[in-house]
Amino acid sequence: MSRRKVAGRKASSESAGLKNAIRVVADVETYFDIAWRRTFNVVPMFVAEYYIQFSDKLRNTLFQRLGLYGEHGDEKCREFAAEDPRIAARRAEIKRQLKVLAEATNILDQF
Numbered sequence: 436m437s438r439r440k441v442a443g444r445k446a447s448s449e450s451a452g453l454k455n456a457i458r459v460v461a462d463v464e465t466y467f468d469i470a471w472r473r474t475f476n477v478v479p480m481f482v483a484e485y486y487i488q489f490s491d492k493l494r495n496t497l498f499q500r501l502g503l504y505g506e507h508g509d510e511k512c513r514e515f516a517a518e519d520p521r522i523a524a525r526r527a528e529i530k531r532q533l534k535v536l537a538e539a540t541n542i543l544d545q546f
Contacts, residue, residue, distance in 0.1 A: 498504050502511050 498508075501515070502508070
C-alpha cells in the first residue's frame with residue numbers, strides 16, 4: 436500500500452472517532468437538558484401537592500379541634516362569627532362622635 440492510502444485510512448479513522456465522540460457529547464448534553472427541564476417542571480408540582488395536602492390536614496384539624504363538625508357545628512360557627520358586644524358598642528360610639536363632628540364642621544363652615 437502506498438503512503439497516501441495509509442495516511443488516508445488513518446485520517447478517515449481519526450475523523451470517524453472524532454465524529455463518534457462529538458455524537459456522544461451531543462447525546463449526553465441532550466440527555467442532561469431534558470433531565471433538567473423535567474426536574475424543573477416536576478419540583479413545583481411536588482410543592483403544590485404538599486401544600487394542598489397540608490392545607491387539607493390543617494382545615495380538618497381546625498374544624499375538629501374547634502368543634503365545627505357534628506350536630507352543634509352551626510352554632511359554634513355563629514359563636515365564632517359573632518361580633519364582640521364591646522366592639523359593637525365602641526363602633527356605635529365612634530359613629531355617634533363622627534356625626535357630631537360632621538355637624539360641628541357644617542356649622543363652622545357657615546361662618
